[in-house]
Amino acid sequence: MPSYLFLFKKHMLSGEVKVAEKLSDNAYKHIIRKILTSELVSGQKISEQTIAAECGISRTPVREAIRGLIQEGVLYQIPSIGTFVAHVDRNQIQDAYEMRALIECAAIHQAVRTLTKESRQELRRLCDEMHCIIVDLRLKKKQVLEGDALVSFLSFDLLFHLLLLKAAGNRLAIQIVTSAYQRNQFFGHHSHRRDLQHLAWVWRHHSKIERALRQGDAPKAECWMRAHIIRSQSDALAAFDQAAANAANAGRDPVSDALAQLIDRFE
Numbered sequence: 534m535p536s537y538l539f540l541f542k543k544h545m546l547s548g549e550v551k552v553a554e555k556l557s558d559n560a561y562k563h564i565i566r567k568i569l570t571s572e573l574v575s576g577q578k579i580s581e582q583t584i585a586a587e588c589g590i591s592r593t594p595v596r597e598a599i600r601g602l603i604q605e606g607v608l609y610q611i612p613s614i615g616t617f618v619a620h621v622d623r624n625q626i627q628d629a630y631e632m633r634a635l636i637e638c639a640a641i642h643q644a645v646r647t648l649t650k651e652s653r654q655e656l657r658r659l660c661d662e663m664h665c666i667i668v669d670l671r672l673k674k675k676q677v678l679e680g681d682a683l684v685s686f687l688s689f690d691l692l693f694h695l696l697l698l699k700a701a702g703n704r705l706a707i708q709i710v711t712s713a714y715q716r717n718q719f720f721g722h723h724s725h726r727r728d729l730q731h732l733a734w735v736w737r738h739h740s741k742i743e744r745a746l747r748q749g750d751a752p753k754a755e756c757w758m759r760a761h762i763i764r765s766q767s768d769a770l771a772a773f774d775q776a777a778a779n780a781a782n783a784g785r786d787p788v789s790d791a792l793a794q795l796i797d798r799f800e
Contacts, residue, residue, distance in 0.1 A: 556594035561601060563588050568607070568618060569684050579608060579616040623773055629713035630766035636710055637694065637762065638755045640701035641742075645751040648700045656743045659693045663736045671729060678727040686732070693739055697746075734764065 564584060567573040579599065585592045599616055602608040610616045648656075666686050670678055678686060691714055698707045738761035745754035 556590045557597035560588050560595045560598035573618050575618050575620045577618050626769050633713050634762045636706045638759050641755045642751045644697045644700035659689045660740050660743050662689045667732045
C-alpha cells in the first residue's frame with residue numbers, strides 16, 4: 534500500500550499527479566492529516582471506529598491503513614489495549630537531521646549539474662507557493678499556521694528536497710531522507726510554533742538554495758542547505774525538550790495509563 538509521503542515521492546520520480554483512490558489509502562491519508570494538524574499526537578490512542586466514521590468507510594480498510602502505518606513506525610499496538618501514535622526520542626531526532634545533512638549536502642553538488650530547466654522552474658514554483666501561504670497568513674492576521682495550510686506548506690517543503698535528491702539520481706538517498714523527514718514532521722511539527730518568523734526563515738533558506746542552484750553555485754547552495762538543516766534541527770530539539778517538559782508537568786501520559794490497565798488485568 535503506497536504511503537502518503539510515498540505518493541509525493543512517486544510524483545517526483547514519475548512526473549505523474551495520480552493518487553490511488555483505494556479506501557485504505559484514503560484512511561491512511563486521513564490519519565496522517567490528523568497527525569500533521571495535531572488532532573492526533575504522540576501517545577494518543579487511535580479509534581478505528583472514529584476514523585471509519587470520519588472517512589465514511591468500514592473499519593476493514595482502516596485496519597489496513599493502520600497496519601501500513603505500524604510497519605512504517607508511525608503507529609504501534611499494545612495487545613488487548615489498542616493502537617497509539619508512536620513516540621520518538623531525542624536521539625532519533627538528532628540522528629535523522631545529521632543523516633539528512635550528510636546526504637542532502639552531498640547531493641547538492643550532483644544536482645546542480647543535472648537539474649533540468651523544468652526542475653529549476655519547479656523549485657522556483659515551490660518557493661513561490663510557500664511564500665503565498667506566508668503572505669496569506671499575514672493578511673489574515675493569524676498567529677500560527679495550522680490545518681490544511683500547514684499540510685500544504687509541509688508538502689511543498691518536502692517536494693523541494695525530494696526534487697533535489699531526484700536530480701542527484703540516488704534513489705536510496707530519497708528513501709532515507711523521506712523516512713527521516715517523515716518522522717521529524719509527524720512527531721516534531723505539533724510542538725513547533727509555526728508563526729510568521731518561523732515560516733519566513735524556512736522560506737528564505739529554500740529561496741537561497743534555489744537561487745544558488747540557478748546560478749550554478751554548488752558551494753553556496755550547500756552552505757544554505759546545511760544552515761537550513763542545522764536550524765531545523767535546533768528548533769526541533771528545542772521543541773522536543775519543551776514538549777517533554779510540558780508532558781512531565783502534566784503527569785502520566787496515555788500510554789502509561791494503557792500499560793497500567795493491561796498489567797491490572799493480569800494481577
